[in-house]
Amino acid sequence: MSLFAAIRNSANALSVADLGLQVTGNNVANANTPGYIRQELVQTSGPSVLVGSVLMGYGVRAVGVVQKIDTFVAERLRDMGSELAASEAVGDVYNRLESVFNELSDTDISSSISEFSNSIHDLLNQPGNPSLRRLVIERAKKLAGGLASVKRQLGSIGQELDGEIRGTANEINRLTKSVAALNQRIIELEGGRTLGSDAVGLRDERYQSLQQLASLVDIRAVEQSNGSVSIFVGGEFLVSDSLQRDVAYALASSDSTVAPEIRIVDTDSPLIVSSGKLRGLYDARVSTLTEKSGEIDDFAELLIREFNAIHTQGQGLEAFSSVTSTNATDDSSAALDLAGLFGEIKNGSFEIEVLDRQTGLNKTHNIRVRLLGESDDTSLEDVRDQINAISGISASVSPEGKLTIVSDSQRTRFAFQNDTSGFLAAAGINTFFQGTSADTISVNEQIIENDRLFAASLNGVDGGTDNALRLAEAFDAPLDSLDGQSIKQRYETIVVSTTQDINIQNGITDGLRNFYKVLEGQHLAVTGVNLDEEAVKMIFYQRAFQASSRVIRASSEMLETLVNL
Secondary structure, eight states, X not given: OOHHHHHHHHHHHHHHHHHHHHHHHHHHHTTTOTTOOOEEEEEEEOOOEEETTEEEOOOEEEEEEEEOOOHHHHHHHHHHHHHHHHHHHHHHHHHHHHHHHOTTSSSSHHHHHHHHHHHHHHHHHOTTOHHHHHHHHHHHHHHHHHHHHHHHHHHHHHHHXXXXXXXXXXXXXHHHHHHHHHHHHHHHHHTTTTSSSOOHHHHHHHHHHHHHHHHHSOOEEEEOTXXXXXXXXXXXXXXXXXXXXXXXXXXXXXXTEEEEEEEETTTTEEOOOSSSHHHHHHIIIIIIIHHHHHHHHHHHHHHHHHHHHHHTTOBOSSOBSEXXXXXXXXXXXXXXXXXXXXXXXXXXXXXXXXXXXXXXXXXXXXXXXXXXXXXXXXXXXXXXXXXXXXXXEXXXXXXXXXXXXXXXXXXXXXEEEOOSSOHHHHHTSSOXXXXXXXXXXXXXXXXXXXXXXSOOBSSSSSSOOHHHHHHHHTTTSOOGGGTTOOHHHHHHHHHHHHHHHHHHHHHHHHHHHHHHHHHHHHHHHHHSOOHHHHHHHHHHHHHHHHHHHHHHHHHHHHHHHHHHO
């Protein structure tokens, strides 16, 4: 090998050392850049050359600049990021639920139940006191308003989640378009992987997009031989080379419920996801919120049904001159238990007491409710006809299916008692609450207008308090329908179960977050820039550069000596 070859080899070494210093300098410059993946110069020895009978090395050459990344850890980190994002989305909704129930304040539902119950207890000593009767109504309105507020806030959270799901669809489209565009540029720069170098800056950007996309939906990213990445979600591809498929927000109907979902535009098929923020939003919207809304509605229905069942048995300080049922029937000619009224109606009867205010005389009439599963079972029209047969009062059924009872004269009034059929409560006659759910619960308008109709008595229209005592105890009385739980305990169960769900979800999220940090540490150990290591590399490249320079100088001096001979 000639001196010229030695000089050429050392010159190549100088170039490689210079490239190495550039890569090291780039690593140092990006030590604090989020998402930057450490780069490394790949170098190899040159081909051997036969000199006489001896094979001599031909120096060093730079093969390329590549990213230092452990693909297995990167995939695990991406998958764990999807699971963590799903758990955090559900946890965020649970935290909002905690503020909705607001059980540590003075305005929570539990406090309203206690205040309502206490106001009825206060009335027991002075049943004729108008202020105490008014207080009962105000406390009831506060309780009903609180339930309606909780349901309304749950609905607001649902609307917010719908907006987040819609925004997630737009974000997925933005990121997949970004990956598709980066794929094209990477293929062009890397020559379809014919070069030894990575398009490092573009690959960093694409990696960041993949991480962001994985936080939204669980993806499977497969790098192809040309350097592009294909993205699959639930078996469907969203990106292949520079081709990208759009997704869109839609509403899906199932079991009489409407739920938001994201669909693939070109096939109109749902995007199947098992983790990621979108999965968390689905679970929170469809499962968590629907479940809690259902529990609040069930509690409101329970309160209305049980309280009204007691109230309909009693009488107030004065009787009715007219009353209209608050609930309507679907078919006034159908049997009452099949007519769509609110609550259970069974075979039995109820009594109407007609009072003559002029003579002070009263007469009790029995209204039969026959429900035996036969063709002649009692309908709302049959009830109307039985009431019309009573002297002094009249009844009619409106086109909307509501029953109205009125006195025939100013001297006649009427009251109700001894309902064994449940008809009065189901129809909404002589009831305290009206409505059927947390959305619609309110105090009966007739009682709001005239608090003397509050049915505190069981012994006729007077100042008795036997029924008020039953109403006051209704919140703590065990119910067979709740397996021995009371109304108050039922609500406490809802609150306790929600608190437990919140604690469990927070525990799951903390566990996933800790595991994610472990994986992130492993990932950064490979991809992150260690300034101490880079300083050592700088010294290596510097020494290599100096040594190669010395070889060139020595070869040059030898060549000069040879020329001067």
